[in-house]
Amino acid sequence: MSESSTDLEVLIQRYLEDALTEAEAADLLALLQKTEPGAHELSQRLLQHLSMDAMLRESKAAMASVPELLPLPPLHKTKPRARFSLSTLASVAALAACIALGLNWLLVTEESRTEDDEATTNAVAVLARAVNLEWESAPHAPGSPLTPGWLRLRSGLAQIEFYQGARVTLEGPAAFRLVSSSEAFCSAGRLSAHVPPQAKGFRIDTPRGAIVDLGTDFGLDMNSPSAELHVFKGEVELHASGLPMKPLREGQAITLDQANRPLTASQAAFASLGQVDERTAESQREAFENWLVQSPLWNSDPSLLIRFDFQDRSDTRSLRNHAQQASNVPAGSIVGCDWTEGRWPGKRALEFRNVSDRVRLIVPGEYPALTLSAWIRVHGLDRAFNSLFMIEGYEDGAVHWQITREGKLRLGIAGRGGKPSRDHDTPPLFTPERFGQWVHLATVIDPTAQQVRHYMNGDLVASVPIAHLFPVRLGMAELGNWNDDGRRDRVAIRHFSGAMDEFMLFSRVLSDKELGQLAQVK
Known part of the structure; x- marks a missing residue:
């Protein structure tokens, strides 16, 4: 029997070569079971010698049988086997697999913790401009990110830029609810919207139907008794309740009451970007x-x-x-x-x-x-x-x-x-x-x-x-x-x-x- 070694590198190599003696198997097990400072480094050194993929695959079998976690190296009939108990080596294999499984769990947990601790936001738009605003709802300063919820204005003008690219200029008095980065609901107020190609499909719901923009400029007046939709450029779809979809193109306008009277679009009735800059x-x-x-x-x-x-x-x-x-x-x-x-x-x-x-x-x-x-x-x-x-x-x-x-x-x-x-x-x-x-x-x-x-x-x-x-x-x-x-x-x-x-x-x-x-x- 060869002389026992307490060097971890030597013990690991002999274990992989199926050459551990009984005393060396006991030494390896004792080293890996230590809890004082430095034991973690020993475990990491063990993992450097073992294939991580193989260790993880074998660790799945831990629930069924501990000795199967790390199969013993194949027997070589021409090579005399070291004489030691199978239970000792099985304990070493089980502990090695547990170390691999434990460290893998720590890495996954740490990754999850990092993701959980990362700052998040549910904002969908930003208040880009504010001119003489008087709020009925909670006030927001220019530059404030806006989360889903109601914006209620007594008076003034708010320019809202949605994260998907649409820009809405809202005039008070108004009641406007943010739904998502591509959707809003308006029950009161006058607004103009600019929807670039990146925001195609931007949607504004109203009590009288939904407006889906196909990449254009349009105006919506919910303060008018009949409510009016004006298309300044491009095309929008009007989805009125109980009625087939109606497309409106540049220069067209329509009332949103039951009559759906056609009108001529008038951009002058709505605040433009230039007017916002001036104001x-x-x-x-x-x-x-x-x-x-x-x-x-x-x-x-x-x-x-x-x-x-x-x-x-x-x-x-x-x-x-x-x-x-x-x-x-x-x-x-x-x-x-x-x-x-x-x-x-x-x-x-x-x-x-x-x-x-x-x-x-x-x-x-x-x-x-x-x-x-x-x-x-x-x-x-x-x-x-x-x-x-x-x-x-x-x-x-x-x-x-x-x-x-x-x-x-x-x-x-x-x-x-x-x-x-x-x-x-x-x-x-x-x-x-x-x-x-x-x-x-x-x-x-x-x-x-x-x-x-x-x-x-x-x-x-x-x-x-x-x-x-x-x-x-x-x-x-x-x-x-x-x-x-x-x-x-x-x-x-x-x-x-x-x-x-x-x-x-x-x-x-x-x-x-x-x-x-x-x-x-x-």
């Missing part, structure tokens, strides 16, 4: 002018510590502080950021993209109450913490205003006087559907109510109790980034990925009405 530009000019009118009123607020409007000249590389009563708060210093367009044409913003991008500022003092306000556009949440406004370091009552990787708006307050630090979070607000949209954020520290309150676009999204009351500390700070005050050679990467076109900091609690006014200027 959008006019709405943006009005919003910008309104913001300019309101700005001096905010600048004169006695509690205002900082107001950066981002309308500074690019060659200065600084942001002027417009707070008239805060002469002790100097201008912010721009580091790395590039200038970009803000909420409207003519409105400037800073884009934060690289690890170096930031605005350095200093706000002396300690305050029992604060309100932070900013207009931002998030491009992505690539880091665990994405800075909006953060005091250097994190101690002695310093505040950190940031967005977490999970999309939560967070106000962290460092502990002081023996009191612990605490984070005050919202539920996840920033999903991929919100990326690229201008949104207004505000956070209030209210010592009277003992709350931290968070707002998005003027709406309260979270109220978090304050466990320990003490004045918060400001000081050296940064917009869009963070510095730990030189305490380490390497600093955690927490820069913001997005744009900002207004930042305000108050030493008091702004009311819900005031925050709504800040959020409505858009």
Whole structure:
């Protein structure tokens, strides 16, 4: 009998050659049964020597008979067999098969888990434009993905782009339900639709029948007493209840009542893309002018510590502080950021993209109450913490205003006087559907109510109790980034990925009405 070996490679080779001794078979079984660190690597080495396909095929037989999982090598009459018990080798074979089956299960499970954890969306369209919209249903900002459900407008104009390519311009008052990326239902409103070849078959159902587009432009007026369908270009199919399909071609129109009276198509009665562009530009000019009118009123607020409007000249590389009563708060210093367009044409913003991008500022003092306000556009949440406004370091009552990787708006307050630090979070607000949209954020520290309150676009999204009351500390700070005050050679990467076109900091609690006014200027 040859000398026993405890080297796994040697044992595996001898097993495959049917040359294991009794002692070596026991050693191989013992090595594979180990549970301490390193055993997993031994199992992987075993699998490298065994054919994965063969192992999987053999593992299917595990339910019937353990010895059949890995058939023993064929007997060679001219070669003396090693003397060891069949039960020992069968145990080795069974354990090897279980390892293969187990690792295969782990790989499949990991793949399934990756698929399950992957972000998904049920959106079918996007609100491309919005002009003077007043909503009856939940409001949507331009750029918002739209999921199946009702859009109800009191007035205004909404341009909806379906994921399959159709574009619908809807005028209020309207009731319009998204069904899928190629289908909708309209019970009220006036709309015009452009359906390119890629979206052929786009369908709009109404209480008076269905319209199937064959790649064309058409208008639908459900606010008319008789309801009217106008074909501007191409061809559509009208499927009225109880009636045969009726084709309509360019220049034709028809009422959708029982009479089905023929009409002449009139494109002038419906909003065109050019009209949408004109009305959008006019709405943006009005919003910008309104913001300019309101700005001096905010600048004169006695509690205002900082107001950066981002309308500074690019060659200065600084942001002027417009707070008239805060002469002790100097201008912010721009580091790395590039200038970009803000909420409207003519409105400037800073884009934060690289690890170096930031605005350095200093706000002396300690305050029992604060309100932070900013207009931002998030491009992505690539880091665990994405800075909006953060005091250097994190101690002695310093505040950190940031967005977490999970999309939560967070106000962290460092502990002081023996009191612990605490984070005050919202539920996840920033999903991929919100990326690229201008949104207004505000956070209030209210010592009277003992709350931290968070707002998005003027709406309260979270109220978090304050466990320990003490004045918060400001000081050296940064917009869009963070510095730990030189305490380490390497600093955690927490820069913001997005744009900002207004930042305000108050030493008091702004009311819900005031925050709504800040959020409505858009």
